[in-house]
Amino acid sequence: xxxxxxxxxxxxxxxxxxxxxxxxxxxxxxxxxxxxxxxxxxxxxxxxxxxxxxxxxxxxxxxxxxxxxxxxxxxxxxxxxxxxxxxxxxxxxxxxxxxxxxxxxxxxxxxxxxxxxxxxxxxxxxxxxxxxxxxxxxxxxxxxxxxxxxxxxxxxxxxxxxxxxxxxxxxxxxxxxxxxxxxxxxxxxxxxxxxxxxxxxxxxxxxxxxxxxxxxxxxxxxxxxxxxxxxxxxxxxxxxxxxxxxxxxxxxxxxxxxxxxxxxxxxxxxxxxxxxxxxxxxxxxxxxxxxxxxxxxxxxxxxxxxxxxxxxxxxxxxxxxxxxxxxxxxxxxxxxxxxxxxxxxxxxxxxxxxxxxxxxxxxxxxxxxxxxxxxxxxxxxxxxxxxxxxxxxxxxxxxxxxxxxxxxxxxxxxxxxxxxxxxxxxxxxxxxxxxxxxxxxxxxxxxx
Amino acid sequence: xxxxxxxxxxxxxxxxxxxxxxxxxxxxxxxxxxxxxxxxxxxxxxxxxxxxxxxxxxxxxxxxxxxxxxxxxxxxxxxxxxxxxxxxxxxxxxxxxxxxxxxxxxxxxxxxxxxxxxxxxxxxxxxxxxxxxxxxxxxxxxxxxxxxxxxxxxxxxxxxxxxxxxxxxxxxxxxxxxxxxxxxxxxxxxxxxxxxxxxxxxxxxxxxxxxxxxxxxxxxxxxxxxxxxxxxxxxxxxxxxxxxxxxxxxxxxxxxxxxx
Numbered sequence: 151x152x153x154x155x156x157x158x159x160x161x162x163x164x165x166x167x168x169x170x171x172x173x174x175x176x177x178x179x180x181x182x183x184x185x186x187x188x189x190x191x192x193x194x195x196x197x198x199x200x201x202x203x204x205x206x207x208x209x210x211x212x213x214x215x216x217x218x219x220x221x222x223x224x225x226x227x228x229x230x231x232x233x234x235x236x237x238x239x240x241x242x243x244x245x246x247x248x249x250x251x252x253x254x255x256x257x258x259x260x261x262x263x264x265x266x267x268x269x270x271x272x273x274x275x276x277x278x279x280x281x282x283x284x285x286x287x288x289x290x291x292x293x294x295x296x297x298x299x300x301x302x303x304x305x306x307x308x309x310x311x312x313x314x315x316x317x318x319x320x321x322x323x324x325x326x327x328x329x330x331x332x333x334x335x336x337x338x339x340x341x342x343x344x345x346x347x348x349x350x351x352x353x354x355x356x357x358x359x360x361x362x363x364x365x366x367x368x369x370x371x372x373x374x375x376x377x378x379x380x381x382x383x384x385x386x387x388x389x390x391x392x393x394x395x396x397x398x399x400x401x402x403x404x405x406x407x408x409x410x411x412x413x414x415x416x417x418x419x420x421x422x423x424x425x426x427x428x429x430x431x432x433x434x435x436x437x438x439x440x441x442x443x444x445x446x447x448x449x450x451x452x453x454x455x456x457x458x459x460x461x462x463x464x465x466x467x468x469x470x471x472x473x474x475x476x477x478x479x480x481x482x483x484x485x486x487x488x489x490x491x492x493x494x495x496x497x498x499x500x501x502x503x504x505x506x507x508x509x510x511x512x513x514x515x516x517x518x519x520x521x522x523x524x525x526x527x528x529x530x531x532x533x534x535x536x537x538x539x540x541x542x543x544x545x546x547x548x549x550x551x552x553x554x555x556x557x558x559x560x561x562x563x564x565x566x567x568x569x570x571x572x573x574x575x576x577x578x579x580x581x582x583x584x585x586x587x588x589x590x591x592x593x594x595x596x597x598x
Numbered sequence: 599x600x601x602x603x604x605x606x607x608x609x610x611x612x613x614x615x616x617x618x619x620x621x622x623x624x625x626x627x628x629x630x631x632x633x634x635x636x637x638x639x640x641x642x643x644x645x646x647x648x649x650x651x652x653x654x655x656x657x658x659x660x661x662x663x664x665x666x667x668x669x670x671x672x673x674x675x676x677x678x679x680x681x682x683x684x685x686x687x688x689x690x691x692x693x694x695x696x697x698x699x700x701x702x703x704x705x706x707x708x709x710x711x712x713x714x715x716x717x718x719x720x721x722x723x724x725x726x727x728x729x730x731x732x733x734x735x736x737x738x739x740x741x742x743x744x745x746x747x748x749x750x751x752x753x754x755x756x757x758x759x760x761x762x763x764x765x766x767x768x769x770x771x772x773x774x775x776x777x778x779x780x781x782x783x784x785x786x787x788x789x790x791x792x793x794x795x796x797x798x799x800x801x802x803x804x805x806x807x808x809x810x811x812x813x814x815x816x817x818x819x820x821x822x823x824x825x826x827x828x829x830x831x832x833x834x835x836x837x838x839x840x841x842x843x844x845x846x847x848x849x850x851x852x853x854x855x856x857x858x
Contacts, residue, residue, distance in 0.1 A: 165821055170826035187766045189789070194767045200734050201843075205830035208839025215829060253818045256746065256771065257738045258764075259853075295767075320702060414833045429833055508708040515711075522716050 159240055165250070167240040171220035171231050174416075174478075175323075175379070176409040177515040180212040180261035180296040181321035182374030183318040191292025192256065195318060195374075199296075200261050212296060213264035214254055217277055218242055220269030226325070231268050231544050241270065244283035252291050262296030262318070264285065277305035277313065278592040284316040296374070301351065303343040310347050313355050319374035319406070323346045324399070327392045331385045345403075351376045352403050375406030380480060382437060383430040384413040384422055388460035393440055400420045410437045427459060443469055446500050447493045470496040473533055474548045474555075481534045481540060485514045496555070498529030499562065507584040517541050528558060601629050601644045603620045606687060608634040608807040611651040617694055619647070627695045632687035641652060667697050668704040677722035677729075680755040689717040708740045728752050729759040735848045736760070739819075740812040746773035747809055749851060757784050757794060765792040819853045826854040 181199030201210035213216035219241035220231045245495065247265065253258045254410045265283060270276050279300055287293045314320055322344050326332040329341040351372060353416045378399060396408040412429035417421050440462065443449040447469070454468050455461070462470045473480065475494050482491055482561065484506060492503040493560065505523045517536050521527055531541040533552045544550075602623065606616035620630045640646065663672045678690050692714035697706030709715045729752075746768070750756075755841065757777055761784045764773065768786070775784040786792040799835040843847075849855035 160823065162821065166824055166828055169825050173829050173831055187769050189769055192770055201732055203826060204840045204843040205834075206824060206835040206837055206840055207830045208836040208843060209824065209830075209834070210843070211829060214825070250821065253814075254822060256768065256823075257740070257818065258736055258748070332777065412834070414831060431834065457702045477689055505708075505710065508705075509710045511705075512702075512709050519711055523710055593816055 160518050161246055161250075162377035165216070167238050168217045168242065169215070169331045171216050171237075172217045172264075173269070173366070174230070174411065174414070175215060175378050176209075176408060177212070177267055177321050177377040178213050178215050178264050178298070179377075180405065182296075182375055182406055183296060185294060185373070187294055191294055192252075193262075193294030195262070195294075195296050202258065202260055205416070212261045212366045213296065214251055214260045214262070215264040216242070216248065216250075216266075218265055218276070218283065219270045220268045223271070224269055224336065224338040225341065227417065227419055227422065228325075228381055230337055231594065232417070237255050237418065242283075244286050245277070247283045248287050248291055248293075251287060251295075252293065255293070255295055262293075264298045264504075266300040266426060267302065273302045273304035274306050274309065277302045277309040281309055281313050284313065288316050292584070298374075301347040303339060303347060305347070307347070307350055310350060311354060314351060314371045317372060319376060320372050321377045321379070322351070323410075323578050324378045324380050324395070326385065327380050327387045327395045328385075331387060335381075335384065344375035348376065348378070348403055348405075355404070367590040375404070377405060377407040377409060379411055382410045382434055383425075387408070388455075389433070389437065389462050390451070390457065390460035392437060393444075395453060396441060396446055397451045408441060410434050410441070431463070432464050433442075436464060439466040443472075448490060448551050452531055467496070469494075470529065470555050474551050476525070477530060477546055477548060477551075479545065481535045482533060483535050483538065484520065485510055485537060495530055495533050497526035497528070497533075529555060601631065602635075602647060603631050603633055603641075603644055604647045604649050605636060605855075607651045609651065610676060610679045612649070613654065613690055614656045614659040615652045616687065617691050618651040618652075618659050619649045620691060622836060626691070627699075630691075632691045636686045646780070655682060659787045662698075663694065666703060667706050671704060671706045672724040674707055674718065677725040678718045679760065680725050681721040682753050682755070683721060685717065689703050689714050689721060692837065693718040725754040725756060725759070725782045729756040730756050731845075731848060732756050732760050735761050735844065735852055736764075736775070737851060737853050739809070739853075740815045742810050742812050744772070744812065746771055748775045750775060751779050751847070751851065752777065753779075753781060755782075757782055759807040760784070761786070761792045761794070799803070823854045827847055 162203075174250065174305070179199050180195070181197060183195040184197040185195045187194045188570070199212060203211040205211055217231070219239075220237070221239045221241060222231050222233055225233045247263070251263045253260070265280055266278050267280060270279070272483055280302070284297055284299060287297065297317045297491055298321065299313050299317045300353050301313065301320050302320045303322060303544070310320075324344055325339065326335055332339060345352075354371045355375065358368070361368040362370070380395070381409055382392065385587045392410070399405045412431050412434040413423070414429045415424040418424070440454055443454065449472070452470055471496065482495055485491070489503055489507055492498055492506055493500065498506070502525045506515065506520070509519070509523065514537055517527065520530070527541065532544055532546070532554070534540070602625070604620055606612040614698045616632050620627070620632065624631060634636070648771055649694055660672070665674065675690050676692065678693075691708065694707065696715060697703070700706075700709070704842075705720055707715060710719060732750055736748050736750055738748045741747050753776070757775065760776060761775070764775070765786050766791060770788050771786070772788045774787050776782075781797055783795040783798060784792060844852070844855070844857055
């Protein structure tokens, strides 16, 4: 193909511009794919993924996260690279991306490449550039590390398929939780254009799984699955709406991960929120906690939130929040409860629950044993018994427990508790916290 | 009954040989203890024995461990033995006796109610965690002739646990990892098996001086440092979190932090 790239610029300058442009993309893990080196090139992948460094904002750097180009024909309101912004523009050549990836990888700086892009000329042209880059990396350089590429909405399905055979993971950004929100924020993008490639990748993965069962050495299609991301707090969507969309994506699109990105008003758009306290990081944190509950703790969104109570309690984590509202199910006896009930105890994670099940075969457990196994007793003590006894005499009372738990949650510290009209002691989040005006809200997950 | 203390060399071979010697005494295990270094204050009514590392005995112990306790337990024991805590030899020894006498086999490490097993579990976990941190944070630099070289300073002896990872990943590369706390080299010649060299003659002298890097090396360091700085979002700045994720003792070995 013919490659039309902007005027000469040093690699240093390009990297600066195109890293700056890519930093708001969040789905950058390197997990889900496990591959040994075949002895013909460099690289392998680990199922757990590896973080190689951490940036000044505390987020991990696992992949070389760059845009291929930040030139874009679209004009999305939340995006720093939108057409109407006056920012420095640059584009890599496929060879430059290959050089950076290979040299960084050899030095153990990165785990692989995360390639996204602004829309240059057209979705097809952009997708073709991405494919070409990844193709060179895989064949010319025999790179066997991790590659994550974006599927550009609106690109030809054949191009997306081609990319899928070269990459470990693909992602299409959902951007906004609701279709209406997307219309408002990204006039050039359509919900259906985003869901179509997502469905295609899902089907591709499923088909590929069948092929691999039959032919062990069949080429792998997106071995590490697909992910997506949503911007949080730019529009007045409730946590309930956001989590319902996420649940739908996990159930109906078999996504590996959904990422949430606290909205940062980079374009200083007057109509969008710009909270003085900075981006809604705590809300983002609570959403991630709830996301884990969906994926590893067997929770359903309807258990955590309801139409009437659509937002998470910022002062305590979603699991503790669920537990204090279901005190009739507690206390749970550690020596008898099944694995699924153990997982529902605040302070007991997947690892400790597994250890409890394994260790109690050899004799009944005491609080001392639990502590050694990594159970967070200061959270769990309100909800458990060992051999029929609680650790201390405590009240099994919602208000009392919430007050104690809220004091020790490292993220929620400083969040004020106050009494709601129905008498419960909660810090209820309101839209005004994000400086936005309420307007009619579409129902959760209606679009999917 | 008098207590017996076996003092052994601080290495996997040393500890496993001492375990063999302890069994050879044919006395009750609760009266035998393993130490990796001489005690500051000797105990009254105790007998101190010395054990010299022996390859034949070590291999016998390894063979028994793998067949009776399984590879997973064996790996945990090796990780615990690589720990820098002084009580590791005792914990490993008592875990082995517990596993073999109780007949728990592959489930030996599940017996966390036993304080020695819990300690071994803890030590193994710490070594494994640090090995993973080195796999994340180790930084290679390219020497003049294209050889990759990295310096590390881990608390525990993680070299045997990180070399297989890099040997697989960088199989067509010649690389060298130097553990400056133990004066230990991990060497990987391109396309061949890796091996370790300890106390190499004259090694310290050449490590003291800054190695001669290749011409391109500084360019890529600059590019990565730039990338590392540009990827952070200012509105989310949180250096405390950053330091929690990359402890300072690793930062001093990493190019992107060293330049500041």
